[in-house]
Amino acid sequence: MVRVDGSGTSSLIQVRGLDKKYSRGGEEIHVLQGLNLDVDQGDFVAFMGPSGSGKTTLLNLLGGLDVPTAGSITVAGDAITSMSRGALTTWRARHVGFVFQMYNLIPVLTAFQNVELPLLLTSLSKSERRKHVETALGVVGLSDRMQHFPRQLSGGQEQRVTIARAIVSDPTFLLCDEPTGDLDRKSADEIMQLVLTLVKDYKKTVLMVTHDPVVAEKADITLHLDKGALVESGKLAGAMAGGAR
């Protein structure tokens, strides 16, 4: 169950009093202010909000790509906000799968080689790595495109390779930053169907940033970032209606 009031006690992801400030051109921007969040294993959460509201910042903090100004993030018992840069890197390799809007595949590597990248950091043998990669590409329906380079794939196929790369090492949770933002509706629907399969069939925990309400609808819950804090979709609508009165 997803909570934003900081009342969770044994959640997979626990965020408490998260603050993030940026200094830009001498001006201090307070992006996140005392944000709380609890996400359980198998939850599918969508984050929405206007540009600059801090969605990607939140995702970066949850993925250990950035450090907060204040507050704490604990994932499966690991307090990642107190980890060193090197320890965070190791932690990311084990626990986080990233899916980016622009796919971010390495153009000189085939789909197979791109998906294999996270596994090179493990002690798996070559044959074990092959088995894992083939399984991941099978899950995303690209078994017949393994030796294709990114330029030989459509946008939707590239994003599926990215998802395969994200799941190949069986991470604790997936962070998706506008995974359908660069796709047409049909491809976006296919990607969302794939994400739902990962959540339902493979019990993956997914946290996704999106601008698209149609995509957000697929999630178990949609949280809006408002004034640096998270608000549930229904409550935000109520607050806005109240404000209008």
Add this chain to the structure above:
Amino acid sequence: MKYARLLFANLFRKKIRLTLTLASFFTALLLFGGLAAVKSAFNAGVDVAGVDRLVVINRVSLIQPVPISYEDRIKQIKGVKYVTHQNWFGGIYKDPKNFFPQFAVEVGSFRQVFPEFKIPEDQWQTFVKDRQGAIVGAGLAKRFGFKVGDRLPIQGTILPGTWEFNIDGICTGKDASQESQMWFQYDYFKEKVGGSYKDMVGWYTLRVDNPDESGRIAKVIDDQFSNSSYETKTSTEKAFAIGFAKQFGNIGALVLIVGSVVFFILLLVTGNSMAVSVRERTPEVAVLKAVGYSDTLVLWFVMAESLIIAVAGGMAGLLAAVGLIKIVAIMGNLGGMLPSISVSGSQLALGVCAAVAVGLASGLLPALGAMRLRVVDGLRRV
């Protein structure tokens, strides 16, 4: 090895840039190899110079002779063990391009001063008894197919006329430069030149009992002949050889300056190439870090790329230099002028080290940049 595919995929990403960068290293190391070979060829005499040998020449210049009467006076100086003398002949064998050094030597003392020359005793004895006899170095014999018993006509240049010699022996020395020479009897030389020149020699070479005494002995010799018509200049054989090589210019300094400039430019070119290459891949570097590649691993990827280019291009350039020097030596007939011209193992090793150093230095800044890159900053540059 599991990262090799990623490494080489990145290397071959921009083939034209890779080719040009490799070509930069190739050209620089080709030049380095060539210059190093020329330098060592000019310094060949320095390398074989005896530590216990001094050379006495005319103070004015090497080409001015000194009287033969000096020999006995030099012998009497305390600490002098053996003395011999030589004259440069400078003749031509059939064609000027067949150049090789010829010296008139004193047979009685030559081997005492130059014990490194090895020759079968029977051949030496034949030479001693044959006024028109000559000894040729093994390299020279091989070059022209000379055999013991051959008749060898040499056209004089400084001393005109055709000089006939009998090849009585073939000797070996310390290196190719020593084995590319010809020696004949001073008595034959003296007999043919006649006039005032017959009582003159080109220079003296002497061996001393104790090399530590060389400085003192040199001073005694030069003091003894000061204020005479033929003042002398005495130096160690090594200093003499260096001075001889410097007649052609300061090859060592030239090699150093040209080499330094070339490597500095190479550093700038490769550094720029690597910086552009890494900057283009900033988002990919960020993704690698996002999925768990450590800062150190990313640093080594960039360094390894730079190093592979440096070593591959550099070694190709050095190997080309070795081949080219051989071809030029044969085609350009440098065997007589610069018999020792070749790229030595130590020079090859130095070249590889220089390439590695430039490779590491040029990759360092881009590698540090990639290492320090924050993932969030890198991803923003998509």
